[in-house]
Amino acid sequence: MAFETLNGIVLRYANYRDNDRILTVLTQERGAVAVTVRNCRKKSSASTDAVSEQCCYGEFVVYERGGILYASSTAIKESFYPIREDYERLVSANQILRFAEIIAYNHGGAELFPLCYHALSFLAYGDNNPIDIELCSTAKMLCLAGYKPVLTHCVRCGKDLRKQKEVAFSKVQGGTLCDYCGVGCRVISALSAEALRRMILLPLPQMGRVKLPDNVRKELDLIIYEYAEYSFEQIIKVRGK
Numbered sequence: 678m679a680f681e682t683l684n685g686i687v688l689r690y691a692n693y694r695d696n697d698r699i700l701t702v703l704t705q706e707r708g709a710v711a712v713t714v715r716n717c718r719k720k721s722s723a724s725t726d727a728v729s730e731q732c733c734y735g736e737f738v739v740y741e742r743g744g745i746l747y748a749s750s751t752a753i754k755e756s757f758y759p760i761r762e763d764y765e766r767l768v769s770a771n772q773i774l775r776f777a778e779i780i781a782y783n784h785g786g787a788e789l790f791p792l793c794y795h796a797l798s799f800l801a802y803g804d805n806n807p808i809d810i811e812l813c814s815t816a817k818m819l820c821l822a823g824y825k826p827v828l829t830h831c832v833r834c835g836k837d838l839r840k841q842k843e844v845a846f847s848k849v850q851g852g853t854l855c856d857y858c859g860v861g862c863r864v865i866s867a868l869s870a871e872a873l874r875r876m877i878l879l880p881l882p883q884m885g886r887v888k889l890p891d892n893v894r895k896e897l898d899l900i901i902y903e904y905a906e907y908s909f910e911q912i913i914k915v916r917g918k
């Protein structure tokens with residue numbers, strides 16, 4: 678039997694039979710995979726169970742049988758435990774991992790894994806508003822998936838919008854619009870557009886620098902998810918629902 682070692686973050690799990698669990702794991706090596714962990718819900722196997730929780734980062738030694746990946750052993754590397762002790766952190770982590778799962782099957786683990794790893798680290802150990810880390814992560818995931826929004830000029834006519842106080846944002850056209858082209862679209866402050874642009878450019882280890890003013894957070898919370906849901910044609914925002 679060939680064994681393979683996978684390192685990954687548990688995006689979600691489903692209980693299976695009496696004692697088993699099927700994990701959806703975002704791995705560095707293979708992107709998202711389903712791993713069946715046997716007997717992890719037995720009371721006697723507390724150590725195996727620990728890595729079978731959402732958000733946990735662990736090592737999974739797996740083998741394949743009949744097209745199904747089974748874990749032969751697991752080891753926890755990082756539980757991001759403080760996330761589980763704080764409601765706001767937990768819902769933002771859940772939101773990030775939900776979107777990660779949606780794009781994981783098409784966009785692999787090479788870039789998505791470090792993004793999720795850093796996001797969970799800042800959620801667990803940083804002092805940011807969890808929604809700021811969540812919005813930054815979601816904006817970065819949109820870019821990974823090929824939906825990088827245009828934010829410095831009008832997506833239709835090309836007019837430079839960097840001197841304007843407010844700009845229109847179109848989820849349909851994927852970016853900002855000038856007054857003329859953006860009639861009827863949602864309007865956001867130039868500050869929000871600039872904050873979104875900077876969050877996209879920010880290197881992952883610096884995500885802790887994202888500290889959004891309340892009104893910017895509110896505007897971005899709206900347009901980022903409207904844009905994501907329009908682009909992916911499904912409900913993505915589950916926080917607060």
Ligand SMILES: [Zn+2]
Pocket residue numbers: 831832833834835836854855856857858859
């Ligand atoms: Zn225009």
